[in-house]
Amino acid sequence: MKEITCECGHVNPEGTVLCEACGKPVEKNQHIDGNEDKKLLNMRYDGSARRSQTYNRTIIDKIWNFFSSVKVGVSLIFIVVIASAIGTIFPQEEFISSNVDPSTHYRDQYGMAGQIYYQLGFHDLFSSWWFMLLLAMLGISIVIASIDRFFPLYKTLKKQKPKRHELFMKKQRIFGETQADNIDIDRFKANLKKRRFKLYEQDGHILAEKNRFARWGPYVNHIGLIIFLLGALLRFVPAFYVDEFIWVREGETTLISGTEGEFYIENKAFTLETYDKDNPEDARFKEAIESQDGAIPKTFRTDAVIYERTNQGVTGADPELEPIKEGSATMNNPLKFDDYALYQASYQLNEFSEMSFKIHDSDDEESNHGEFTIDLANPQSTYELDGGFRVEVVNYFPDYEMQDGQPASVSKYPRNPAFVFNLYPPGEETPETSFLGIGANIDAGQDNQYKLGLTSFDVRDVTGLTVKKDHTLGIISLGGAIFMIGVIQGMYWNHRRIWLQPRPDGAWIAGHTNKNWYALRMEIEKSIEGTQIEAPQDQYEMKS
Amino acid sequence: MGDLSTISGNLLYAAFFIYLIATLFFAATIRDKKKSKSKMAGNIGISLAIIGFLTQVGYFITRWIASGHAPISNLFEYTTFFGMMLVFAFIILYFIYRVDLLGLFALPIALLLIAFASMFPTEISPLVPSLQSHWLYIHVTTASLGQGILSVSFVAGLIFLISQVDQTRRTKHTTWLEFVIYVIAATLAFIIISSTFNALDYEATFEAPVEGQQTEVTYEMPALAGPNEGVMISEGVMSPIFHAPEWMRGEDAAKKFNTFLWSILGGLILYWGVRLIIRKRIAAAVQPLLNKKVNPELVDEISYRAVAIGFPVFTLGALIFAMIWAQQAWDRFWGWDPKEVWALITFFFYAAYLHLRLSRGWQGMKSAWLAVGGFGIIMFNLIAVNLIISGLHSYA
Numbered sequence: 005m006k007e008i009t010c011e012c013g014h015v016n017p018e019g020t021v022l023c024e025a026c027g028k029p030v031e032k033n034q035h036i037d038g039n040e041d042k043k044l045l046n047m048r049y050d051g052s053a054r055r056s057q058t059y060n061r062t063i064i065d066k067i068w069n070f071f072s073s074v075k076v077g078v079s080l081i082f083i084v085v086i087a088s089a090i091g092t093i094f095p096q097e098e099f100i101s102s103n104v105d106p107s108t109h110y111r112d113q114y115g116m117a118g119q120i121y122y123q124l125g126f127h128d129l130f131s132s133w134w135f136m137l138l139l140a141m142l143g144i145s146i147v148i149a150s151i152d153r154f155f156p157l158y159k160t161l162k163k164q165k166p167k168r169h170e171l172f173m174k175k176q177r178i179f180g181e182t183q184a185d186n187i188d189i190d191r192f193k194a195n196l197k198k199r200r201f202k203l204y205e206q207d208g209h210i211l212a213e214k215n216r217f218a219r220w221g222p223y224v225n226h227i228g229l230i231i232f233l234l235g236a237l238l239r240f241v242p243a244f245y246v247d248e249f250i251w252v253r254e255g256e257t258t259l260i261s262g263t264e265g266e267f268y269i270e271n272k273a274f275t276l277e278t279y280d281k282d283n284p285e286d287a288r289f290k291e292a293i294e295s296q297d298g299a300i301p302k303t304f305r306t307d308a309v310i311y312e313r314t315n316q317g318v319t320g321a322d323p324e325l326e327p328i329k330e331g332s333a334t335m336n337n338p339l340k341f342d343d344y345a346l347y348q349a350s351y352q353l354n355e356f357s358e359m360s361f362k363i364h365d366s367d368d369e370e371s372n373h374g375e376f377t378i379d380l381a382n383p384q385s386t387y388e389l390d391g392g393f394r395v396e397v398v399n400y401f402p403d404y405e406m407q408d409g410q411p412a413s414v415s416k417y418p419r420n421p422a423f424v425f426n427l428y429p430p431g432e433e434t435p436e437t438s439f440l441g442i443g444a445n446i447d448a449g450q451d452n453q454y455k456l457g458l459t460s461f462d463v464r465d466v467t468g469l470t471v472k473k474d475h476t477l478g479i480i481s482l483g484g485a486i487f488m489i490g491v492i493q494g495m496y497w498n499h500r501r502i503w504l505q506p507r508p509d510g511a512w513i514a515g516h517t518n519k520n521w522y523a524l525r526m527e528i529e530k531s532i533e534g535t536q537i538e539a540p541q542d543q544y545e546m547k548s
Numbered sequence: 549m550g551d552l553s554t555i556s557g558n559l560l561y562a563a564f565f566i567y568l569i570a571t572l573f574f575a576a577t578i579r580d581k582k583k584s585k586s587k588m589a590g591n592i593g594i595s596l597a598i599i600g601f602l603t604q605v606g607y608f609i610t611r612w613i614a615s616g617h618a619p620i621s622n623l624f625e626y627t628t629f630f631g632m633m634l635v636f637a638f639i640i641l642y643f644i645y646r647v648d649l650l651g652l653f654a655l656p657i658a659l660l661l662i663a664f665a666s667m668f669p670t671e672i673s674p675l676v677p678s679l680q681s682h683w684l685y686i687h688v689t690t691a692s693l694g695q696g697i698l699s700v701s702f703v704a705g706l707i708f709l710i711s712q713v714d715q716t717r718r719t720k721h722t723t724w725l726e727f728v729i730y731v732i733a734a735t736l737a738f739i740i741i742s743s744t745f746n747a748l749d750y751e752a753t754f755e756a757p758v759e760g761q762q763t764e765v766t767y768e769m770p771a772l773a774g775p776n777e778g779v780m781i782s783e784g785v786m787s788p789i790f791h792a793p794e795w796m797r798g799e800d801a802a803k804k805f806n807t808f809l810w811s812i813l814g815g816l817i818l819y820w821g822v823r824l825i826i827r828k829r830i831a832a833a834v835q836p837l838l839n840k841k842v843n844p845e846l847v848d849e850i851s852y853r854a855v856a857i858g859f860p861v862f863t864l865g866a867l868i869f870a871m872i873w874a875q876q877a878w879d880r881f882w883g884w885d886p887k888e889v890w891a892l893i894t895f896f897f898y899a900a901y902l903h904l905r906l907s908r909g910w911q912g913m914k915s916a917w918l919a920v921g922g923f924g925i926i927m928f929n930l931i932a933v934n935l936i937i938s939g940l941h942s943y944a
């Protein structure tokens with residue numbers, strides 16, 4: 005490394021723009037911070053030697069310099085902003101109904117624009133590879149830009165000396181010359197101390213500094229951002245993150261998926277409450293309730309018991325369950341056990357649980373040739389009836405709908421069950437076929453002798469719960485907290501420095517801050533009260 | 549309880565008028581010859597602003613008691629609260645910098661917001677299950693405070709632009725500035741037109757297909773654009789000049805489009821009406837009034853300071869608290885729904901603002917324009933996302 009020895013005796017690393025100790029501009033390096041022909045020095049990083057400004061030979065240098073540029077960083081941010089905004093024009097794929105085909109949905113709903121949107125992949129923007137790539141580049145940029153600046157700046161601020169080079173003083177934005185022989189230095193120092201400045205002195209030269217720690221704010225917040233991003237990445241590791249969904253019928257006990265066979269849940273009851281304008285407690289919402297078309301829900305609640313399987317690992321054996329927790333999940337209050345949380349996410353009211361049928365003569369509804377009951381969660385393939393009849397379930401549509409003239413099931417949940425039965429009268433080998441659903445009893449054969457009729461059914465509610473285990477939350481919260489500390493540190497305090505240099509005929513004063521110059525000038529004005537030091541000028545001219 | 553909600557409504561009216569009077573006092577400060585410290589008029593102005601703010605806090609508390617939940621759960625409540633936070637943020641920055649002009653611009657913006665909010669249903673509504681969480685209050689209040697502080701940055705930026713843009717010739721700057729003023733005029737037009745037809749109880753009902761079903765759609769303003777394939781049922785009212793395009797299919801899409809058209813037209817009439825009378829660009833007419841009072845560097849710093857103070861508050865409220873709440877209510881702290889995405893866009897935008905200012909020296913004009921853009925994003929999230937691209941948060 006080619007080092008630069010300043011006339012003050014300090015040895016600076018290659019690439020230094022302003023001597024770390026006295027601030028004298030290193031002549032051959034002024035182009036780095038664009039100081040040539042300028043009245044003022046660029047004080048952004050105190051003229052420290054940054055890698056990105058010093059080396060530009062190898063490919064690694066070039067990559068480093070690319071990512072450490074704030075211009076690149078801000079461009080990346082703006083690309084993310086614009087892409088995200090476009091991503092909200094039409095609903096994302098995950099928000100559209102799951103039984104439509106996205107490849108036609110966007111064209112059908114939004115015409116040409118929708119088609120283009122889909123073709124360009126904006127319908128699934130936030131999990132697309134290029135959006136991920138953008139975020140990754142943003143992350144890399146944050147890391148490199150921070151490393152590039154933090155270490156040199158830290159070193160420079162540590163090595164700074166109160167005694168500054170004349171050029172350094174003169175080329176500060178806030179600078180003033182005082183000609184007087186009765187300057188009250190002690191008063192000046194006392195004023196500064198009162199304003200909580202730290203004072204450093206060297207041969208009568210004074211450096212007053214406060215809130216240097218605020219300079220580290222951006223680096224702290226960038227670390228927070230990176231931890232946050234890493235936490236989000238860890239979700240792709242299954243040990244850290246479980247996200248499953250289960251339907252549990254009332255009265256049913258089922259395995260909680262995602263828990264590796266360890267936990268079971270029993271749904272005791274699902275409750276949906278709505279606001280009721282006749283209920284005195286809700287009367288104040290009367291107007292709003294009346295102006296709404298449908299009922300306004302008040303609570304969704306699942307009362308449940310959680311069981312742990314005690315004979316886990318015993319293959320083939322029936323699970324032995326031991327209740328470990330009884331409680332309820334409502335929206336905003338998940339039911340927690342072990343590392344898991346169950347969230348009230350969805351529900352289905354009045355799902356069919358059982359249907360009972362009887363066989364009667366086609367022309368006599370009152371006759372009865374036997375009855376049978378189908379458990380819809382678990383339908384059998386044939387039912388032998390007492391009267392000698394046999395019923396074969398040829399086809400079962402849990403959620404029946406006619407599609408293109410064909411019966412079909414739009415989901416696997418018994419919301420609108422329909423059946424195709426083969427009915428074998430006693431001793432017969434050729435069946436009569438019939439089709440049966442709620443409100444639809446179509447004879448497949450015109451001349452059927454028998455008919456099936458629905459005699460009764462049972463319904464129950466089904467709750468939809470998300471099963472979550474999320475060990476990344478801790479990391480993500482940590483990242484968020486560090487980020488907040490960092491922004492507050494950087495935004496609510498300002499790093500301010502004031503230099504005083506004794507001159508044969510009086511004194512020079514200069515000031516620097518990383519933000520809020522007006523406030524710095526106010527501070528200087530208060531510090532020089534009664535000291536005979538003249539108020540410095542702001543040498544900066546705003547180009548509006 | 550019913551009485552309490554009447555009291556609450558009256559307090560809001562009172563606050564509105566107090567802000568209005570405070571604005572007049574701030575306007576009077578323009579005559580003060582001195583650039584710096586505020587005098588009589590300014591002191592009265594800020595005192596009234598504080599009294600108005602406290603009155604509005606009174607509205608907030610009484611409405612909270614009446615409804616049993618914090619009144620920040622629909623567009624009306626949320627927007628009024630936002631107006632209140634803008635006033636609060638203005639008061640804070642006033643005491644840091646003591647610039648009277650800030651009041652002259654901040655209070656009218658708050659007045660517009662509150663009046664705008666009142667155009668939406670104001671009845672007390674119950675909370676659906678996902679909103680029943682303390683995190684909702686914490687999230688919405690902090691986010692809104694953050695947006696209020698960030699909006700002061702816009703107010704200062706606007707003062708900067710009006711006083712500094714060269715008005716001797718027509719440039720991009722003058723054109724965009726007039727556009728910003730026009731948007732404000734259109735908002736005002738919306739408020740005037742809505743309240744007029746509201747007072748007249750105007751109604752025009754159509755029968756139109758909505759998602760394949762014949763549905764009745766009632767307009768509260770005369771239909772410039774009727775619903776697509778809509779048939780008018782009401783009698784004795786103006787029939788639509790044309791029909792909304794075919795792709796506006798949502799239940800209220802055509803109606804909202806019609807309201808939008810009215811606002812655009814009303815804004816044009818207001819804007820050009822004034823402009824024809826004064827015979828120059830509006831900003832050019834205002835500029836000489838401000839010039840004596842404005843210290844451009846100071847105004848620029850206020851604009852920046854507002855971002856510096858508001859950015860952490862906004863991040864905490866609109867992202868961090870929002871994530872905590874979303875984690876509880878919907879089992880995921882982030883879901884890319886439009887409201888969330890726009891909060892993130894706001895965050896990124898102001899992060900870019902800070903980087904450009906800090907590292908690339910964007911000050912003065914450039915920075916003021918960014919502040920205007922940031923406010924545009926905030927308003928877009930408040931209004932357009934709620935009314936047009938509604939997601940899970942569906943206020944209104």
Ligand code: HEM
Binds near residue numbers: 073075080
């Ligand atoms: C959205 C992501 C980001 C956020 C929220 C963020 C936040 C911040 C904040 C709040 C500051 C302090 C600004 C000020 O004091 O006015 C800052 C400074 C800075 N940021 Fe970022 N940043 C982000 C991304 C980036 C990226 C991508 C880069 C890459 C070039 C970058 C480079 C810097 C630099 C160089 C500084 C100045 C540090 C200093 O003054 O010592 N940041 N950042």
